[in-house]
Amino acid sequence: MRVFLGFALTLAWALYLGGTVTMELVWRPVQRYLPPGQVNVLCQKMGRRYRWIALASLAIAGGALAPALRRPHLLSSPYGRTVCAGFACWALLAAGVLTMALLAHPALHLRHDASLSAEEHAVARERTRRAIRRMDVLLRSEIVLAFVAVLLAASLPSGGLL
Amino acid sequence: MTSSAMQVFASFLHILAVAVYVGGSVAMEFVLGPAQSYIPPAQAQVMGQRSADRFLVMVWAALALFPISGLLLFFSLSDQDTLSGTKFFTTSYGQTLLGMIVLWAVLVVNGVVITFVLRPRLAHRASAPAGGAGVTERLEVMRAAASRLSLLTRIDLAIAVFIVLLGASLAYGGGLL
Numbered sequence: 001m002r003v004f005l006g007f008a009l010t011l012a013w014a015l016y017l018g019g020t021v022t023m024e025l026v027w028r029p030v031q032r033y034l035p036p037g038q039v040n041v042l043c044q045k046m047g048r049r050y051r052w053i054a055l056a057s058l059a060i061a062g063g064a065l066a067p068a069l070r071r072p073h074l075l076s077s078p079y080g081r082t083v084c085a086g087f088a089c090w091a092l093l094a095a096g097v098l099t100m101a102l103l104a105h106p107a108l109h110l111r112h113d114a115s116l117s118a119e120e121h122a123v124a125r126e127r128t129r130r131a132i133r134r135m136d137v138l139l140r141s142e143i144v145l146a147f148v149a150v151l152l153a154a155s156l157p158s159g160g161l162l
Numbered sequence: 163m164t165s166s167a168m169q170v171f172a173s174f175l176h177i178l179a180v181a182v183y184v185g186g187s188v189a190m191e192f193v194l195g196p197a198q199s200y201i202p203p204a205q206a207q208v209m210g211q212r213s214a215d216r217f218l219v220m221v222w223a224a225l226a227l228f229p230i231s232g233l234l235l236f237f238s239l240s241d242q243d244t245l246s247g248t249k250f251f252t253t254s255y256g257q258t259l260l261g262m263i264v265l266w267a268v269l270v271v272n273g274v275v276i277t278f279v280l281r282p283r284l285a286h287r288a289s290a291p292a293g294g295a296g297v298t299e300r301l302e303v304m305r306a307a308a309s310r311l312s313l314l315t316r317i318d319l320a321i322a323v324f325i326v327l328l329g330a331s332l333a334y335g336g337g338l339l
Contacts, residue, residue, distance in 0.1 A: 002335065003331045003334045003335045003338070004330075005334075006330040007327050007330035010180065011323065011326050013181065014177060014185050016181075017178075018188070019185045020185075021186065022189040022217065025216065026190070026216045026217050026220070027194060027213065029212075030212045030213045030216065033208050034205055034208065034209060038205055041201065042201060045197045046193050046194065046197045049192065049197070053188060053189070150178065151174050154176070157334060158166055158173070159166075
């Protein structure tokens with residue numbers, strides 16, 4: 001059981017971190033070779049698909065961490081404190097993915113009405129630019145958090161880090 | 163650096179390599195790949211080629227990191243004598259580790275086939291001038307190479323997931339084989 005939970009936790013964090021790193025180091029640079037309209041379509045389609053992979057890996061990681069959280073006197077050992085910190089990372093990542101899926105991502109793909117005035121168009125464009133910046137910040141925070149989560153998970157077999 | 167800190171650092175690097183390999187392959191195969199059908203074929207080809215070129219660099223970095231971090235991890239553990247002499251072949255721990263090394267070698271061989279055989283063939287065929295009687299044949303060769311590439315990627319992914327299972331059995335138990 002311990003081996004299975006360790007396998008599930010490692011695989012889940014690997015899927016999550018590897019996916020975000022690939023999106024950042026592969027997909028983002030490739031965007032400059034494609035027309036903006038197509039980048040927009042691809043971002044929308046890939047975002048929808050990727051969100052399910054991210055949520056599935058977070059669900060597996062949560063499920064693998066849950067039994068360790070039920071241990072008594074959790075905060076009195078390095079192992080327990082590391083599990084708690086891992087769980088906090090998990091909660092932040094889950095909140096981040098949900099924010100991206102429900103708020104940040106839809107805001108990127110709002111269609112602007114053709115009947116808008118030039119002033120309203122400028123406001124709408126500025127709103128989209130802000131949404132892109134917000135998405136960038138969220139994505140990079142997710143990567144940093146995922147790195148921390150992996151570091152915490154890597155320390156568990158040797159007794160914890162904190 | 164203490165032995166325990168070294169162990170955590172080596173484990174972190176090991177999982178990082180797994181993350182890049184497994185998580186990256188999943189993202190490439192199930193997110194970036196299928197998305198290409200939503201854009202015109204010429205742009206999809208540019209996207210496929212550029213993204214695969216970049217991802218291959220990451221894959222080779224991960225494949226190089228596996229043995230480096232694995233050796234670091236092994237030498238930071240206190241129970242190295244469990245693999246001394248013939249124990250490498252006779253104990254469950256040793257056999258599991260040997261299994262991981264063999265599977266890593268399979269990934270390297272598949273990586274060589276993808277990087278030096280299938281990818282150049284695909285790029286060469288894709289950039290060949292269109293028109294003439296050989297176009298259909300060229301497209302067929304391209305499709306065959308692309309499908310072989312996809313199959314090999316999925317086999318690699320399955321092998322990598324099994325390696326993670328073997329690794330977890332070493333980290334949390336005494337081996338699986």
